[in-house]
Amino acid sequence: MVIQIEPDSVVPIYTQITQQIIEGIARGDIKPGDLLPSVRTLAADLGVNMHTVNKSYHQLEEKGFLQILPKSGSKITSPDELDPLTHERLAAELRPLIAESLAIGMSEEEIVNLVQTIIRDILQ
Numbered sequence: 806m807v808i809q810i811e812p813d814s815v816v817p818i819y820t821q822i823t824q825q826i827i828e829g830i831a832r833g834d835i836k837p838g839d840l841l842p843s844v845r846t847l848a849a850d851l852g853v854n855m856h857t858v859n860k861s862y863h864q865l866e867e868k869g870f871l872q873i874l875p876k877s878g879s880k881i882t883s884p885d886e887l888d889p890l891t892h893e894r895l896a897a898e899l900r901p902l903i904a905e906s907l908a909i910g911m912s913e914e915e916i917v918n919l920v921q922t923i924i925r926d927i928l929q
Contacts (some may be wrong), residue, residue, distance in 0.1 A: 807836060810851055818853055819871075822861035831927050832868060832879065837883035841871070844879075 808825045810818055824848070829835040841847070844862060848855040862879055865871035872880045906916050 819857045819860040823864045837881050839881045841879045
């Protein structure tokens with residue numbers, strides 16, 4: 806698992822870690838049952854504070870991607886079918902981005918093309 810942190814990014818480091826692990830799952834690089842490095846190990850590898858990695862792991866657990874096993878590590882879980890609450894959360898998170906895209910003059914077709922390009926990029 807390769808995670809690259811951009812320290813100067815406006816995106817918090819814990820969010821960068823979370824997003825990159827989710828992308829790894831989406832690509833199939835990280836599979837259900839895989840163990841993630843310990844918080845201490847990943848923090849040392851990335852040169853970040855342990856609390857930063859811990860926050861990322863807890864975000865992943867809240868989203869249902871990770872099961873934190875005390876004294877045993879953290880295991881990628883097999884996501885269940887998309888439940889209505891997850892669907893609603895994703896819609897709520899996407900809505901402002903889509904509204905912003907429309908407000909700056911992007912057409913529906915341009916937004917759909919952008920999303921398709923991002924999906925292709927993730928799956929490569």
